[in-house]
Amino acid sequence: MKPAPPAPSSLVARLRGLLGWEATIILLVFVALLAGALLSPDFLTASNLSFLTANFSEVALMALSMTLLVIVAEIDLSVASILGLCSSLLGVLWAAHVPMPLAIALTFVAGGLAGLLNGLLVTRLGLPSLAVTIGTLALYRGLAYALLGDRAIADFPAAYTNLGFGMVPGTQIPIPIALFLVLAILTTVLLHATAFGRGLYAIGANEVAARFAGLRVERVKLTLFVLSGLMAALAGVVYTFRFSSARADNATGFELGVIAAVLLGGVSIFGGRGSVVGAVAAVFLIGIINGALTIVDVSNEVLTIVTGLLLIGSVLVPNLLGRLRVARERRQPRGDAVS
Amino acid sequence: MTQLAEASAPAPGLLARLLARREVSLVLILLVVLLGTAAINPRFLGAGSVRDLLLNVTIIALVVVGQTIVLLMKHVDLSVSSTVGLTAFLSGALFIAHPGLPIPLALLFGVVLGAALGAVNGLLVAYGRVPALVATLGTLYVFRGITYAVVHGGQINAANLPPAFLSFATGSVLGVPNLVLLVLVVMILFGIYLGSYRGGREYYAVGSNAEAATLAGINVTRRTLTGFVISGAIAGLAGVLYLARYGTVDASAGTGLELQVIAAAVVGGVSINGGVGTLFGAGIGALLLGVMGSALVTLRAPSFYQQAIQGALLLLAISIDIVVSRRTARRLGQRRTP
Numbered sequence: 001m002k003p004a005p006p007a008p009s010s011l012v013a014r015l016r017g018l019l020g021w022e023a024t025i026i027l028l029v030f031v032a033l034l035a036g037a038l039l040s041p042d043f044l045t046a047s048n049l050s051f052l053t054a055n056f057s058e059v060a061l062m063a064l065s066m067t068l069l070v071i072v073a074e075i076d077l078s079v080a081s082i083l084g085l086c087s088s089l090l091g092v093l094w095a096a097h098v099p100m101p102l103a104i105a106l107t108f109v110a111g112g113l114a115g116l117l118n119g120l121l122v123t124r125l126g127l128p129s130l131a132v133t134i135g136t137l138a139l140y141r142g143l144a145y146a147l148l149g150d151r152a153i154a155d156f157p158a159a160y161t162n163l164g165f166g167m168v169p170g171t172q173i174p175i176p177i178a179l180f181l182v183l184a185i186l187t188t189v190l191l192h193a194t195a196f197g198r199g200l201y202a203i204g205a206n207e208v209a210a211r212f213a214g215l216r217v218e219r220v221k222l223t224l225f226v227l228s229g230l231m232a233a234l235a236g237v238v239y240t241f242r243f244s245s246a247r248a249d250n251a252t253g254f255e256l257g258v259i260a261a262v263l264l265g266g267v268s269i270f271g272g273r274g275s276v277v278g279a280v281a282a283v284f285l286i287g288i289i290n291g292a293l294t295i296v297d298v299s300n301e302v303l304t305i306v307t308g309l310l311l312i313g314s315v316l317v318p319n320l321l322g323r324l325r326v327a328r329e330r331r332q333p334r335g336d337a338v339s
Numbered sequence: 340m341t342q343l344a345e346a347s348a349p350a351p352g353l354l355a356r357l358l359a360r361r362e363v364s365l366v367l368i369l370l371v372v373l374l375g376t377a378a379i380n381p382r383f384l385g386a387g388s389v390r391d392l393l394l395n396v397t398i399i400a401l402v403v404v405g406q407t408i409v410l411l412m413k414h415v416d417l418s419v420s421s422t423v424g425l426t427a428f429l430s431g432a433l434f435i436a437h438p439g440l441p442i443p444l445a446l447l448f449g450v451v452l453g454a455a456l457g458a459v460n461g462l463l464v465a466y467g468r469v470p471a472l473v474a475t476l477g478t479l480y481v482f483r484g485i486t487y488a489v490v491h492g493g494q495i496n497a498a499n500l501p502p503a504f505l506s507f508a509t510g511s512v513l514g515v516p517n518l519v520l521l522v523l524v525v526m527i528l529f530g531i532y533l534g535s536y537r538g539g540r541e542y543y544a545v546g547s548n549a550e551a552a553t554l555a556g557i558n559v560t561r562r563t564l565t566g567f568v569i570s571g572a573i574a575g576l577a578g579v580l581y582l583a584r585y586g587t588v589d590a591s592a593g594t595g596l597e598l599q600v601i602a603a604a605v606v607g608g609v610s611i612n613g614g615v616g617t618l619f620g621a622g623i624g625a626l627l628l629g630v631m632g633s634a635l636v637t638l639r640a641p642s643f644y645q646q647a648i649q650g651a652l653l654l655l656a657i658s659i660d661i662v663v664s665r666r667t668a669r670r671l672g673q674r675r676t677p
Contacts, residue, residue: 077598125658126665128612130415131605134598135654142647149643248643253595260476269470301487308480315469 021266021318025281032285036292043295046172052291053284054165057176057242058083058235058251060283062258064187065231067279069224070262071191072203073271074122076225077133079232080254081140082114086236088144091153091246100160108233114140115229119222137255144248153246164241176238188276196220204271260307261286264314286310361608361660365623369630376634383637386514393519394584396629398423400622401522401577402600403607404529405570407621410604411533411542412566413549413613414464414471419574419600421482422456423593426578428486431495431588438501445504446579453575454568456482461567465560479597490590497586508583518580525573530618542566546613603628606656628653
């Protein structure tokens with residue numbers, strides 16, 4: 001290791017290390033906003049931005065709990081299926097004249113139980129979460145179809161659907177996004193300012209060491225899977241009210257979008273590294289690029305390609321820059337580096 | 340790892356050794372499902388329905404070959420579904436442009452195109468040091484986006500395809516459909532390669548312990564690249580067979596296939612932690628999932644329940660596997676300590 005540089009520059013370096021990727025993503029969000037504004041005068045209007053952000057409410061909500069899971073080096077591919085299952089359940093309960101508050105409560109119970117099953121299979125049997133949640137991805141989606149078949153339930157009361165596509169009174173902020181922002185702040189505090197949150201990084205960085213340090217790894221992971229199920233249930237309720245439609249195939253394939261956002265946000269797939277800020281910024285980046293390209297009639301396919309390239313670039317570019325720096329240092333050896 | 344342990348442990352009885360092998364228990368489960376369903380509905384084992392079953396399994400079983408090689412190295416290839424979609428459409432477009440194209444040339448086209456797409460993954464993972472999950476999730480989007488851009492709302496129908504190609508798809512040799520034969524040949528060739536050749540064994544070494552493999556003189560980077568190229572090439576071949584099997588291909592062809600393929604490999608005993616598994620097991624895994632699917636249809640399970648049942652079966656299979664393998668490991672441990 002090199003000798004420690006003087007304190008001020010070390011602080012700057014540490015800040016850069018801490019904020020590097022997140023800062024880049026946030027910068028890209030502004031670039032995307034600017035590009036959108038240049039592409040169309042209608043882009044930077046409150047109503048367009050509001051419509052555009054509402055469009056990624058569900059992905060944003062699920063990205064919060066996915067961030068925590070990926071930090072402990074686990075993954076949940078079943079979130080979109082839990083969303084579909086919860087949406088179907090909400091529809092079926094409402095159609096069976098269950099009062100709406102009770103129906104919503106039962107929907108959350110179902111989401112929590114779905115997450116609990118994932119968590120038990122991972123923590124009790126020691127199965128890899130990738131394999132488990134591929135299985136429950138099929139299982140939960142199948143249960144959604146078993147509940148609702150190919151029917152759609154649409155006649156939800158206006159008081160509730162207004163929650164889905166309404167605005168916070170006096171603003172242009174969609175209610176689901178306001179809800180998301182509150183939860184994002186709570187998640188940030190949980191992850192970055194509590195012992196529980198620091199424990200997640202410890203588990204992700206080295207599970208064995210974390211266990212020896214007295215962390216109850218299994219219980220923490222179980223909690224996170226249940227949380228993931230609950231967030232998917234919330235996303236299911238939001239989705240159902242926003243589109244005023246409960247269908248078994250709601251949000252099919254969303255899991256990849258959620259994971260793409262979390263990874264693009266700088267959360268390491270190997271665990272132990274990442275932040276809520278990065279994940280949230282990445283959700284906004286993908287959503288804004290999506291909106292900007294849609295407004296100028298650039299087709300969906302380009303957006304798909306851009307999402308993929310962003311995802312690959314988010315890991316590839318820092319890797320290549322790092323190698324370049326190493327190579328340059330090797331070519332111009334500093335006096336103290338020769339031993 | 341497993342192979343080493345088996346070789347060094349004192350030989351237990353033949354029956355015990357057979358039962359310890361994952362593939363044997365899978366074949367037993369397969370037989371139970373086959374015979375049980377046939378007992379309830381004898382038409383399940385009729386020539387026509389067996390033929391349909393095999394054809395339905397072929398695409399998955401083929402893609403599983405490449406996926407297994409990647410999984411052995413402790414990587415994963417999520418982009419196979421997009422590769423299948425892109426090659427299926429482009430080979431269809433090629434047939435429309437050149438109706439007289441010989442079929443082997445079309446298959447070669449699929450293999451080469453797939454290999455090129457696989458090389459993108461391989462370069463990202465091996466040289467760019469991008470984790471395979473991230474790289475192939477990215478290319479899953481990119482390849483699918485390219486497909487949408489190329490297809491542009493159109494689709495290819497059986498009516499556009501030359502009759503020779505369609506009759507190749509429906510043809511058979513001695514009652515075995517051509518497509519099934521082709522997939523069997525690929526499986527057997529790669530099975531021999533993985534089991535008995537130095538190059539093949541290196542995939543196990545890389546996945547078991549990459550550092551040890553490097554010390555043993557294996558070029559891990561190049562091996563990784565080759566593995567992804569093979570996975571892409573096989574997915575490309577599967578794309579052409581997809582076109583042959585279904586005739587109709589649009590931009591969404593093959594969507595979601597990657598999860599079925601990984602499920603089949605995992606049921607077949609290929610560990611996603613690398614280094615463990617055989618192509619024979621993976622093939623049986625694909626067959627088992629296919630048989631269960633069509634058994635549910637035959638037994639008139641409501642179609643809406645089928646996906647749920649398949650998901651539950653997958654969970655059951657991997658749960659049993661981990662419990663059994665843990666018990667085996669404990670027993671081996673006891674035997675070693677006197």
